[in-house]
Amino acid sequence: MRFFTNEICFDILPAQTQYIESEKMYVLGNASFSQIWEHYQMAVESKIKGKAHMVFKVSDYKKVIEKLKSKFxxxxxxxxxxxxxxxxxxxxxxxxxxxxxxxxxxxxxxxxxxxxxxxxxxxxxxxxxxxxxxxxxxxxxxxxxxxxxxxxxxxxxxxxxxxxxxxxxxxxxxxxxxxxxxxxxxxxxxxxxxxxxxxxxxxxxx
The missing domain is CATH 3.90.79.10 (Nucleoside Triphosphate Pyrophosphohydrolase)
Known part of the structure; x- marks a missing residue:
C-alpha cells in the first residue's frame, strides 16, 4: 500500500517484495506497525527531513494494513x-x-x-x-x-x-x-x- 502524508511517500510492502532503492528512500525491513505509525506522526508534524520516500517491509502485510486503516x-x-x-x-x-x-x-x-x-x-x-x-x-x-x-x-x-x-x-x-x-x-x-x-x-x- 502506498499513501502520502505532507508530500512524504509511504510504501508498506510484503517482506519478499523486490524494488529499486534510491537516495531519497528510508528503508526499514521487518518493520512493526508501531514503527510505521511513529514515522507517520513525524510526517504529520513535518519532522522528517531529507527523505521523501519511506519504505516499510512487513511480515504480516494484511494485518498491518487492516490496523493502519482502523486508525483513520x-x-x-x-x-x-x-x-x-x-x-x-x-x-x-x-x-x-x-x-x-x-x-x-x-x-x-x-x-x-x-x-x-x-x-x-x-x-x-x-x-x-x-x-x-x-x-x-x-x-x-x-x-x-x-x-x-x-x-x-x-x-x-x-x-x-x-x-x-x-x-x-x-x-x-x-x-x-x-x-x-x-x-x-x-x-x-x-x-x-x-x-x-x-x-x-x-x-x-x-
Missing part, C-alpha cells in the same frame, strides 16, 4: 485524468495544480462519481476510458486523522465548449497541458500523489 476515518473519492488529443486537463486550486476529483456520494457508483466530479468542477463532458488506479493520502480534519482513497480514471473529452472552473469549490483555473508542460509546469507545483497517478498512466517509474 476513511473517505472515498473519484476523479479523472482527462485527455483531449495530446493534452491533459489540470485545475488550479489553492495555488496548486491538481486533477478534478471529489467525494463519492452514498450509494453512488464510483465510475459515475468520477464523471460527475469532472463535469461539476470543470464544466466538461467526458466519457470513461479505463481505470488507472488508486491513490491514498492523509490529512487532519477537526483533529481526526483522515485517509482518503481516490479512484482515478482515464477519460476522453467529448465537449469542452462550456468549460469553466467551479469557483465555489475554490478552483481558480482550468488548463490543458501537453505532456511536456505537465512535467515542466504542473509538476513544479503539484502534489506527489498527482505525480504518482500520472506517472502510472504513462508507465514511468516513481
Amino acid at each position: 476515518k476513511l473517505i472515498e473519492a473519484a476523479g479523472g485524468l482527462v485527455k483531449k488529443d495530446e493534452q491533459f486537463l489540470f485545475i488550479s486550486r489553492w495555488k496548486k495544480w491538481d486533477l478534478p476529483k471529489g467525494k463519492v456520494e452514498k450509494g453512488e457508483e464510483i465510475e459515475l462519481a468520477a464523471v460527475r466530479e469532472v463535469n461539476e468542477e470543470c464544466g466538461i463532458e467526458v466519457s470513461l476510458n479505463q481505470k488507472i488506479g488508486e491513490t491514498w493520502h492523509t490529512y487532519i480534519q477537526k483533529g481526526k486523522d483522515i485517509l482518503k482513497e481516490t479512484h482515478w480514471y482515464l477519460m476522453n473529452c467529448e465537449n469542452d465548449q462550456n468549460a469553466k472552473p467551479q469557483l465555489e469549490e475554490d478552483i481558480e483555473e482550468i488548463r490543458w497541458f501537453t505532456a511536456n508542460e505537465v512535467e515542466s509546469v504542473a509538476f513544479n507545483n503539484t502534489y506527489e500523489s498527482i505525480k504518482d497517478i500520472y506517472n502510472r498512466y504513462i508507465n514511468k517509474p516513481v
